[in-house]
Each structure stands twice: as C-alpha cells, then as structure tokens.
Amino acid sequence: MSRTLRRAAAQTGSEEEPMEYRSRNDLADIAQVMPPAKLQMTxxxxxxxxxxxxxxxxxxxxxxxxxxxxxxxxxxxxxxxxxxxxxxxxxxxxxxxxxxxxxxxxxxxxxxxxxxxxxxxxxxxxxxxxxxxxxxxxxxxxxxxxxxxxxx
Known part of the structure; x- marks a missing residue:
C-alpha cells in the first residue's frame, strides 16, 4: 500500500485497504465482466x-x-x-x-x-x-x- 493510501487509512481509522480503481480491461483479467442489466422500458x-x-x-x-x-x-x-x-x-x-x-x-x-x-x-x-x-x-x-x- 502506498504511503498516501496508508495515511488516508490511518486518518479514517480503517485497517482495510482503500478501494483501488481498475479499468474494465484490468477487471476482465481477474473476473467476468457482465454488461449492465436491461431496464426493460415499455x-x-x-x-x-x-x-x-x-x-x-x-x-x-x-x-x-x-x-x-x-x-x-x-x-x-x-x-x-x-x-x-x-x-x-x-x-x-x-x-x-x-x-x-x-x-x-x-x-x-x-x-x-x-x-x-x-x-x-x-x-x-x-x-x-x-x-x-x-x-x-x-x-x-x-x-x-x-x-x-x-x-x-
């Protein structure tokens, strides 16, 4: 975890790592990316x-x-x-x-x-x-x- 992220986690009292941004392509390497569900308008x-x-x-x-x-x-x-x-x-x-x-x-x-x-x-x-x-x-x-x- 970077120093900035550690500092942010320490300030919030959280021991968890903050959420990290990943592109759709990066996510596709580790998970199945599904299209958004259709809203089904009439x-x-x-x-x-x-x-x-x-x-x-x-x-x-x-x-x-x-x-x-x-x-x-x-x-x-x-x-x-x-x-x-x-x-x-x-x-x-x-x-x-x-x-x-x-x-x-x-x-x-x-x-x-x-x-x-x-x-x-x-x-x-x-x-x-x-x-x-x-x-x-x-x-x-x-x-x-x-x-x-x-x-x-």
Whole structure:
C-alpha cells in the first residue's frame, strides 16, 4: 500500500485497504465482466424518453432524413445523420442502457418498434416543409406513444 493510501487509512481509522480503481480491461483479467442489466422500458416509455431527449434541445433545428420512402429496406436501415432525431436518442444514456444499439434508421426502427410508415412520418424530410425542430419531432413521438402504444 502506498504511503498516501496508508495515511488516508490511518486518518479514517480503517485497517482495510482503500478501494483501488481498475479499468474494465484490468477487471476482465481477474473476473467476468457482465454488461449492465436491461431496464426493460415499455415501447411507450422508450418513445417518451426519446421525446424528452429532444425536448432538452429546446426547439433547435435538427436534420430530417432525405427521402426515406424511396430507399430499399437494406439501404434505409443504414441511413444516419450526426444531427438527426435518432442521433439525439443515441446520445441519451437511458436509451443506451435500454439497448439502443446505434444511431441508424435500422437501430431506431428495431429499438422503438416503428413500422415503416411511423418511421417515415417521424423522420422523413417530406413531412417537414422547411425546418425540422427537436420540439416538432418530440410532439409527434408523444402523440405516437399515446395513440399507438404497441407496434401497429
């Protein structure tokens, strides 16, 4: 035990060694590292959490996705944008903890259980003449959560 750690232990009256920081890689050498448990939000809760993440952007413009309806399913699933509603969801720690795997259309469609029509309504540029804002998408998500609590 280092001199600093011994001094800290002596000041607290503890005879135990203080906890030592170890990286995940270091721990993997001595123990089985398990991923965090899933919290198991319902679809409605996931949609509302996404809306809350967008609400925190206070109406800032975000990027609609271009002409989703004209892409074949494989191409559409890999579409992404750094400033899209999906990228906002991806940055939310709760949604990541629930299992959102990335910021592509495919990740969002699977995780939020969205039909092709719902995905198109939420994210495609043809529904947002002019500027898409985070608040606009958040309102659509809340409406969807209320009226379509399960996948249609």
């Amino acid at each position: 679809r409605t809760e996931r949609l509302l959490q996404w809306a809350a993440a967008l609400d925190r952007m206070a109406g800032q413009p975000i990027q609609a996705l271009f002409r989703l309806e004209f892409l074949d399913p494989r191409s559409r699933s890999s579409v992404r944008d750094d400033n899209s509603p999906i990228s906002v969801a991806w940055k939310d720690p709760m949604l990541q903890a629930e299992g959102l795997g990335g910021d592509t259309v495919g990740d969002a469609q699977s995780f939020f259980e969205l039909t092709d029509d719902q995905l198109h309504y939420l994210l495609c540029d043809c529904h947002f003449h002019g500027t898409m804002t985070a608040s606009m998408v958040a309102a659509r998500l809340r409406n969807m959560a209320q009226h379509y609590p399960s996948m249609c």
